[in-house]
Amino acid sequence: MARTMRAEASAGPVRLGASDRRRWGIQVVALVVVAAVAGLLVTGVDRVFVRPALVSVPEMRGQDPVVARATLERLGLQVAETITSPAGFRSGEVASQRPPVGAGLRPGGVVELGVAAQPVRIEVRKNSYVGRRTSEAETTLRALGFVVSTERVVSEIASGTVIDVSPDGPVMQGEPVRIVVSKGVG
Amino acid sequence: MTEPDSLASQAPHPTPWPERILRMLAGVVLVAASALVFANLEWFRSVEAMAATPVVGLFVPAGAATDFARQTVYLFGDGASPVLGFVVSGGCSVGVLVALLLLASSPMALISRFNPAGVLWAVLAAVCVSFLANVVRTSVIAVVGGRYGREGAFFFVHNVGGAVFIVVMATLSVVVLFKLLLSGGRRVPVPPRETVPT
Numbered sequence: 001m002a003r004t005m006r007a008e009a010s011a012g013p014v015r016l017g018a019s020d021r022r023r024w025g026i027q028v029v030a031l032v033v034v035a036a037v038a039g040l041l042v043t044g045v046d047r048v049f050v051r052p053a054l055v056s057v058p059e060m061r062g063q064d065p066v067v068a069r070a071t072l073e074r075l076g077l078q079v080a081e082t083i084t085s086p087a088g089f090r091s092g093e094v095a096s097q098r099p100p101v102g103a104g105l106r107p108g109g110v111v112e113l114g115v116a117a118q119p120v121r122i123e124v125r126k127n128s129y130v131g132r133r134t135s136e137a138e139t140t141l142r143a144l145g146f147v148v149s150t151e152r153v154v155s156e157i158a159s160g161t162v163i164d165v166s167p168d169g170p171v172m173q174g175e176p177v178r179i180v181v182s183k184g185v186g
Numbered sequence: 187m188t189e190p191d192s193l194a195s196q197a198p199h200p201t202p203w204p205e206r207i208l209r210m211l212a213g214v215v216l217v218a219a220s221a222l223v224f225a226n227l228e229w230f231r232s233v234e235a236m237a238a239t240p241v242v243g244l245f246v247p248a249g250a251a252t253d254f255a256r257q258t259v260y261l262f263g264d265g266a267s268p269v270l271g272f273v274v275s276g277g278c279s280v281g282v283l284v285a286l287l288l289l290a291s292s293p294m295a296l297i298s299r300f301n302p303a304g305v306l307w308a309v310l311a312a313v314c315v316s317f318l319a320n321v322v323r324t325s326v327i328a329v330v331g332g333r334y335g336r337e338g339a340f341f342f343v344h345n346v347g348g349a350v351f352i353v354v355m356a357t358l359s360v361v362v363l364f365k366l367l368l369s370g371g372r373r374v375p376v377p378p379r380e381t382v383p384t
Contacts, residue, residue, distance in 0.1 A: 023369040030311035030366055037237065037314040040321060044236035047243065048254045 054104030057111055060097045061089070065115050068094050076107035084114030085145025085173060091118045119145065119173035126168035134181045137162045145173035152183040159184035205302075212295035212302035216309060220288035223281055230281035231257040234320055235274040241325040242272075246332065259324075261332045272328040278344075280320040283356055284313050291363065300367055308366035312359040319355030323348045 055075050060068040069079045089095040096114035099105065122144055129137045134150065141148045155163055164180035171177060223230055235257045243250040248262035258271040288309060295305040327348055331340035 026362070026365045026369050030307070030314075030362060033318055033362075034311055034314045037318050037321075040237040040240060040318075041233070043240040044238075044252065047239040047250065048236055048252045 055107060055109070057097070057099055057101060057103045057105055059101045060094045060111070060113060063094050065092070065094055065113060068113055072111050077105060078108060078110045080110050080112045082112060082114050083117045085117065085143065088147045088174065089116040090174075091116050116174075117145070121170045121172050122146075124165065124168060124171045124177060126165045129162050129165045129179070132162050134160050134162060134179065137165070137179055141177050141179070146171060146175065146177040148177055148179060150179045150181055152181050154185065155182035156185060157182040208302045209295055212306055213292045215306070216288050216292035216295060220285045220292070223285040223288065227276065227279065227281040227285075228257065230284070231274045231276070231279045234279055234281075234317070234324060235259050237317070238274070238321045238324040238328065241321060242328045245325075245329040250328075259328055261328060272324075272331065274324060278320075278324060278327075280316045280352070280356070284316055287312055287316065287359065287363070294367065304367065308363050311366055312363035315359035315362050316356055319352060319359070323351055323355075 055077060057077070058071065058075075060072070063071075065081060069081075072079050084095050093116050094113050095116035098112045098114075105111070124141075124146075129140075138148050138150065153163065157163060159182055161182050162179055163182050166178050166180075232252075232254045236252045236254060239250045239252045239259050242259055242261060246261045250262065251260050252258065253260065253271065256271075257274045259274070260271040291305060291309045291312075294300055295302045327340065327343050330343045333339075
């Protein structure tokens, strides 16, 4: 027993040192782990992106451009104005918008407003359109600023071909132009 | 010294009231933290995803980003769909484990002979071990799954490797907790052992 006591006494200081080292070791490891977690959290905050709330684009067509601009800017959107054909709208009104009504835009997104131009009289030549495909004729006439209506009739001419356009002659932009289209024999 | 005398000398002295208040405070803090984590497990998962993002970003060509509200890490440039991202789901989180660890540690601050500040430090370190382990696991799963496909590789690292790893690391966090408590958190120093001659 006395030998045991001597052995413990002689090993005492050495054991204490090792124990202290272990104690400090675990503290240092804990400190490193806590610091690593803190570092990851701080770094991770920079990589969080916030999904922005989208703004729904309201109906602007038919409105005065000044009012439309104010409305859109109040919603946090930007406005770009272009001049477009006055088809179906009075001169100076907003005649078109992009993106369309109900589309979602991020705050700061741009809405392009097409303001109806002062209408002018344009010569519509029936012969320029007869025999062309319907979609082609409609697109051309709409681009010129006319309100296009299409009527389909039974005809021996190939389906989808323009048969007649009226009026034939000078037409004011914004006024209706009627296209008659063949729907075939059946 | 007889055995009853020895026990009497080691009997704890009455705790002064400031220390009692500190103990109570530490216990309340731990219980409150546990309740907070339990009540906000989704938020905790978001924090885990956020912490994993910088690590994931190191291994994908065009970096990574987190959608905090959806607990999702998006990987860019590794060929995986950036629309899908990597979601830290309920099963991938150590939120419940951390909440339980906090709750289980609160009595130690209240009734044990450990220094309350030491208990808080030990719990913080243990929570961080679990958290860091899960961040490592999440990152490995995201990177391996993104790079080698979401079928075979993902299944292995998620269901096999990841599960074993997290069990080991959760155990390690408890070991760290007790190691820290026993290494520096004791209030009353234990007297040196004496050998009684027979």
